[in-house]
Amino acid sequence: MKLRLPLLALLPALLLSSVALAKPEPLLYGYSDTLASKVYQSERRWMLSLPERYHATQDSGRRYPVLYIVDADFQFRHVSAAVNNLARMGKIPPMIVVGIAMQGQKDYLYSTTWPSAEGADFGGSDKMLAHLQQELVPYIDKH
Numbered sequence: 001m002k003l004r005l006p007l008l009a010l011l012p013a014l015l016l017s018s019v020a021l022a023k024p025e026p027l028l029y030g031y032s033d034t035l036a037s038k039v040y041q042s043e044r045r046w047m048l049s050l051p052e053r054y055h056a057t058q059d060s061g062r063r064y065p066v067l068y069i070v071d072a073d074f075q076f077r078h079v080s081a082a083v084n085n086l087a088r089m090g091k092i093p094p095m096i097v098v099g100i101a102m103q104g105q106k107d108y109l110y111s112t113t114w115p116s117a118e119g120a121d122f123g124g125s126d127k128m129l130a131h132l133q134q135e136l137v138p139y140i141d142k143h
Contacts, residue, residue: 029077030097035139039131045101046136047072049080051087051094065095066140068132072099098140100132 030049037044051064069079076099087094 029080030099032101035135037131037135039127039135044131044136045103047076047080047097047099047101048140049076049084049097049099051096052084053094054096065093066098067095068098068100068137070100070102070128072101075099096140098136100128100136 030047032045032047034043034045054064067079067083069075076097079099080097083092083095083097086092
């Protein structure tokens with residue numbers, strides 16, 4: 001009985017030391033890249049998060065649904081994490097998340113019908129739609 005107490009006291013220390021020695025895994029939530037845009041006449045930044053088993057199933061020809069999100073500078077990390085968590089729980093199918101970065105512009109306000117007191121800072125939905133339809137979506141589908 002006297003021997004059990006010291007052993008029990010050492011148990012938490014041993015468990016904690018094994019946790020401390022474990023090599024931490026990096027948190028990777030996706031990739032970032034740019035695409036040359038003829039519509040915007042500039043490089044456009046976008047982000048990509050792949051399903052957990054994407055590379056394991058890549059050769060099988062499996063196609064995944066793609067979720068496109070705007071305002072990715074602020075929304076991408078938590079949206080891609082939520083999508084991966086929901087897919088892991090079986091609530092939604094695994095999917096690819098593509099985030100469209102704002103790049104300091106107000107392209108995503110979608111104001112096309114009202115004149116703006118601030119001038120050219122608003123609007124841009126026609127360019128954004130053209131960029132999505134003609135450039136980004138075909139690029140993602142191809143790769």
